[in-house]
Amino acid sequence: EEVTVQLGRRSYPVRIGPGLIDGAGAAIAPMTQRKRVAILTDESVAGLHLDRLCRSLDGAGITHAELALPAGEKTKGWPEFSRAVEWLIDEKIERRDLVIALGGGVIGDLAGFAAAVLRRGVRFIQIPTTLLAQVDSSVGGKTGINSASGKNLIGAFHQPTLVLADIDVLKTLPKRDFLSGYGEVMKYGLLGDAKFFGWLEKNGPDLAAGDTALRQYAVAHSVQMKADIVARDETEEGDRALLNLGHTFGHALEAATGYSERLLHGEGVAVGCALAFELSARLGLCSQEEPSRVAAHLAAMGLPSRLRDIPAELPDDESLIRLMGQDKKVRDGKLRFILARGIGKAFVAEDVDMGAVRQVLAESRAA
Numbered sequence: 001e002e003v004t005v006q007l008g009r010r011s012y013p014v015r016i017g018p019g020l021i022d023g024a025g026a027a028i029a030p031m032t033q034r035k036r037v038a039i040l041t042d043e044s045v046a047g048l049h050l051d052r053l054c055r056s057l058d059g060a061g062i063t064h065a066e067l068a069l070p071a072g073e074k075t076k077g078w079p080e081f082s083r084a085v086e087w088l089i090d091e092k093i094e095r096r097d098l099v100i101a102l103g104g105g106v107i108g109d110l111a112g113f114a115a116a117v118l119r120r121g122v123r124f125i126q127i128p129t130t131l132l133a134q135v136d137s138s139v140g141g142k143t144g145i146n147s148a149s150g151k152n153l154i155g156a157f158h159q160p161t162l163v164l165a166d167i168d169v170l171k172t173l174p175k176r177d178f179l180s181g182y183g184e185v186m187k188y189g190l191l192g193d194a195k196f197f198g199w200l201e202k203n204g205p206d207l208a209a210g211d212t213a214l215r216q217y218a219v220a221h222s223v224q225m226k227a228d229i230v231a232r233d234e235t236e237e238g239d240r241a242l243l244n245l246g247h248t249f250g251h252a253l254e255a256a257t258g259y260s261e262r263l264l265h266g267e268g269v270a271v272g273c274a275l276a277f278e279l280s281a282r283l284g285l286c287s288q289e290e291p292s293r294v295a296a297h298l299a300a301m302g303l304p305s306r307l308r309d310i311p312a313e314l315p316d317d318e319s320l321i322r323l324m325g326q327d328k329k330v331r332d333g334k335l336r337f338i339l340a341r342g343i344g345k346a347f348v349a350e351d352v353d354m355g356a357v358r359q360v361l362a363e364s365r366a367a
């Protein structure tokens with residue numbers, strides 16, 4: 001199965017299916033004249049899936065060097081980034097060579113940014129290994145690292161030349177990481193496809209339990225939705241902002257919990273989507289049934305939907321609102337939210353009434 005991200009000369013295919021890592025060598029060989037690649041990965045993923053990739057590259061006569069960085073969000077900062085870039089230089093990776101990102105969103109974002117700045121831009125391939133990376137971060141060309149003052153504040157747009165989403169690798173993903181990625185899958189239904197959300201309500205539990213065909217459908221459909229939005233608005237001048245549904249709240253909650261295991265990115269997005277729908281209902285944009293349906297689905301999947309579901313002490317409303325403001329989705333000092341006129345009908349709302357935001361937060365905290 002293949003989805004194309006339509007960006008003129010920079011268009012690229014996203015392949016989705018089982019066994020794609022075993023076929024990676026054959027897929028990549030025609031793309032590299034010198035038959036040389038550098039693989040960036042993390043230590044956990046290296047232990048699970050790197051051998052398979054290396055064997056496939058060997059089989060295609062491609063020489064490869066590998067660097068495995070520590071797993072986790074902390075890796076997405078200057079120290080590991082500079083280590084990666086210096087390593088690529090030591091490995092004599094040139095503009096006509098290829099960088100491969102094998103891992104989740106952390107490795108994809110860091111390796112993509114390293115490829116963007118190395119020699120002013122080297123081509124790179126995404127082999128996403130988490131559900132979150134397959135449906136979201138590997139597609140669309142946003143790359144970058146975190147700054148001491150906030151997440152993803154340093155980065156570049158740099159589109160990959162190929163994305164291989166191997167559905168099989170999701171089998172080794174811990175349940176909690178899988179569900180975190182599911183938060184982003186659900187986001188696509190909520191922002192623009194009510195029918196897909198209905199499909200998820202029906203199939204979500206089986207998909208989480210491991211059904212490969214259902215997983216492939218959900219990944220391909222999510223990627224198609226993201227590809228369409230990115231093709232319309234590559235650099236987030238307009239429609240691409242819809243992908244931030246749940247993220248203004250979500251990022252504030254992630255910041256409040258220190259970007260730690262206490263709240264994974266997709267879990268924050270899940271709560272954030274629920275809050276965005278609550279806020280929409282409170283502002284009279286949709287009926288109360290819509291947020292109730294969102295919360296019910298999250299509960300059925302075992303994802304958090306309210307602030308009180310987050311197993312950590314959260315700061316007060318004013319601090320949370322301040323953290324929302326530090327999110328980069330701020331324009332002219334006004335808070336921008338993605339709200340919805342119902343499931344599948346999200347839109348960008350500027351200048352949202354902060355009183356309503358406070359009420360929604362209070363309700364979501366209360367037992």
Ligand code: NAD
Pocket residue numbers: 042043044045048071072073076103104105106107109129130131132133136137138139140141142143151152169170171172173174177180265
């Ligand atoms: P991650 O990369 O940290 O992966 C989560 C954990 O799963 C890690 O410990 C990793 O080692 C492990 N892992 C990865 N694949 C595995 C597998 N197949 N089996 C077992 N374990 C595996 O986190 P993530 O959730 O993939 O990505 C989160 C990051 O993505 C955040 O930094 C976020 O900002 C970023 N992001 C970027 C974009 C974008 O457009 N660029 C979009 C959304 C999120």
Ligand code: ZN
Pocket residue numbers: 136184247265269
């Ligand atoms: Zn996200």
